[in-house]
Amino acid sequence: MTVWGKILGTLFGFMFGRIPGAIIGFIVGHMFDKGYSQDFNSVGGFGRFFTSQEDAQKQAIFFHALFSVLGHIAKADGRVTEEEIQVASDLMDQMALTGDTRKEAQQAFREGKAADFPIKSILNQFSESCYGRKDILQVFLEILIQAAFADGTLDKDELRVLENVAKQLGFKQHHLRFLISSYEAELRFRRGWQRAQQASAKYQETQNQSSRSRSAHSGRTHHQGQQQSQSHWHRQQQSQANYTQQQSLADAYRILGVKQSDDTKTIKRAYRKLMSEHHPDKLVSKGLPKQALELAKQKTQDIQAAYESIRKHKQF
Numbered sequence: 001m002t003v004w005g006k007i008l009g010t011l012f013g014f015m016f017g018r019i020p021g022a023i024i025g026f027i028v029g030h031m032f033d034k035g036y037s038q039d040f041n042s043v044g045g046f047g048r049f050f051t052s053q054e055d056a057q058k059q060a061i062f063f064h065a066l067f068s069v070l071g072h073i074a075k076a077d078g079r080v081t082e083e084e085i086q087v088a089s090d091l092m093d094q095m096a097l098t099g100d101t102r103k104e105a106q107q108a109f110r111e112g113k114a115a116d117f118p119i120k121s122i123l124n125q126f127s128e129s130c131y132g133r134k135d136i137l138q139v140f141l142e143i144l145i146q147a148a149f150a151d152g153t154l155d156k157d158e159l160r161v162l163e164n165v166a167k168q169l170g171f172k173q174h175h176l177r178f179l180i181s182s183y184e185a186e187l188r189f190r191r192g193w194q195r196a197q198q199a200s201a202k203y204q205e206t207q208n209q210s211s212r213s214r215s216a217h218s219g220r221t222h223h224q225g226q227q228q229s230q231s232h233w234h235r236q237q238q239s240q241a242n243y244t245q246q247q248s249l250a251d252a253y254r255i256l257g258v259k260q261s262d263d264t265k266t267i268k269r270a271y272r273k274l275m276s277e278h279h280p281d282k283l284v285s286k287g288l289p290k291q292a293l294e295l296a297k298q299k300t301q302d303i304q305a306a307y308e309s310i311r312k313h314k315q316f
Helices: 004-035 045-049 051-074 082-094 099-112 119-129 134-148 156-168 173-216 220-256 264-278 280-285 290-314
Strands: none
Touching (some): 051 082, 051 099, 051 119, 051 134, 051 156, 051 290, 082 134, 134 156, 134 173, 134 280, 134 290, 156 173, 173 220, 173 290, 220 290, 264 280, 264 290
């Protein structure tokens, strides 16, 4: 057991404040011994005062845990496909991992595929490195969920590993189910928005073509035929747009984790909570590597878009 903190604290306290100072120094020294002087040769102890060294080790632990667990998920069904390897590679690209950092991430992915991969100790080390901060742990879990959905589905073997990861990180199963449901809704929400943009562009193109056609041809019958065809196409597109809007709205509620029947106060509270949990500046200050920020930013964009969709619908 380390006692130097208590000894030095007591001595310095006595020098500056006699008996009362010695008591205070002893208490401060005890806190130092308990939480800050576990290993003076690494990040612990006085190493904690050197922020760059601490950050470097935290990032190494984060990436090793992330990509090794990702390799473990890929191997969950017994074999690792080229698509799953590509998922890991794309994630490294998103995080702009290059050089030695990328090589370490690749090695971690390979380690995760081993039959005796110590997932429990890896996750415990990661949790300790970020002091069990739930927001960082949740972002970590959300990245794994996103990677698991890269092929468009989440099979039972991948789900089993995610359930184990969630449990080790201290999340209840219902919370994991919410994160999965929310991400599925995000995927549909983004695709719905893209379809709406494409439909709008296609409609505009048809309008332009129709205008040019009317200018190039004469005759009342032809003009009426063009108008009828355009009107039919517009009604068809409008019907599809209404359906897309309804589906997008339902997914927007799922993203925020609220119901359509919830009042404005409940919806605003859920929105603020999610934005606070995923605010990039806040996550970086708590230890999330900057390389993982783009994924957090995408999440906040989805949350904002979902909230705006609901706000316009409810008119508040």
